[in-house]
Amino acid sequence: MTADALPPARPATLEDVARVAGVSRATVSRVINGTPTVDPALRRTVLEAVEATRYVPNRAARSLVTRRTDSIALVVSEQERRSVSAPFVGRMFSDPYFGRVVAGLLDVLRPAGVQMVLMLVDDETSRDQLLAYLRQGHVDGVALVSSHAADPLPGLITGTGLPAVLAGRSPRSTGTTYVEVDQHAGAQLAADHLVSLGRRRIGTVAGPQDMPAGQARLEGFRGALAAHGIDDLAWAEGDFTHAGGAAATKRLLAERPDLDGVFIASDLMAMGALPVLARAGRTVPRDVAVVGFDDSDAALACDPPLTTVRQPVEEMSAEMARLLLRRIGGTDGLQPSVVFHPSLVVRESA
Secondary structure: OOOOOOOOOOOOOHHHHHHHHOOOHHHHHHHHOOOOOOOHHHHHHHHHHHHHHOOOOOHHHHHHHHOOOOEEEEEEEOOOOOOOOOOHHHHHHHOHHHHHHHHHHHHHHOOOOOEEEEEEEOOHHHHHHHHHHHHOOOOOEEEEEOOOOOOOHHHHHHHHOOOEEEEOOOOOOOOOEEEEEOHHHHHHHHHHHHHHOOOOOEEEEEOOOOOHHHHHHHHHHHHHHHHOOOOOOEEEEOOOOHHHHHHHHHHHHHHOOOOOEEEEOOHHHHHHHHHHHHHOOOOOOOOOEEEEEEOOHHHHHOOOOOEEEEOOHHHHHHHHHHHHHHHHHOOOOOOOOEEEOOEEEOOOOO
16 A cells, blocks of 8 residues: 655645545544454554554644543652662662563553653652642553552552552552562562571571561561471561661671571672671571572572572563553453462572
8 A cells, every 4th residue: 555645744644544544534543542343454454554654643632532641650669768878769770679670561561552651759849749740640540669658659649549550568558459479478488498408597687677578578487487496586677778688687697696597588688698698707508598589680690699589570560560551441340459479499599
């Protein structure tokens, strides 16, 4: 199919596409707007005409009809000054978790023609700016990464009326759909593995105890050890960062210098912990078996490579995107939250 000549300076219009396809302007509009009732053969004819005329839809005009922007916001909310080890932006881009979240979201959003806007919130001013942006209708929905019990943002976003999905269970009862891994089960895998290796003097570098993930991993690990008859658990709190893992490991060794097994609640913290163990003269895994959590790139960068609990972050964030698109399209019904199962990846550290 070839298009009739158009004036060189004029972009193609719906009327041009309709003329080339031999259909009405209304039919072209239905195809462009994704109306599902259009006959497949007619749809192909119109799309061929779109390609032939090099027609580019006017997104602004389309949004007036559909009331959609074809974009969502990925909001990463962090408690102000939670960690002194690195600024918020630096921590976010150095943590493999966030890159995996973005990759999983884009795997679903790109084929759907939906753009993603990254928005970072770490204080009251940035939170107010975000809420104003959302209320002005710039996006169709929100994928929110927020984990702190004191963070009011999940409830505030729910109050905007926008469809939203959380990465992880909300610390507050907002009723918002969430996607997460079974944290307790993952910690139990770590405990069972350490005990199976004959380790009994076991400690843990836990995540922040103002975060559900940090709390659940500690609770799950402690409960699993108790089931094995081990009630004396030494632990130190970290902050899910490389530096925080190193500092917490120093405190843990000061309390329990003879420990022979340790569960570290994130791979990034484990990367910081391993050099501390080495400097203390503790060889991994001969003297101390180490199990991490995440199965991120950091696990492979550790020396020795880290045995770790895998949470399928890319699959989880892809499910977030699917849930969000269904909510935006009004087709999700009473979609429940989704909990993924973890697995243990055995390498050389335990």
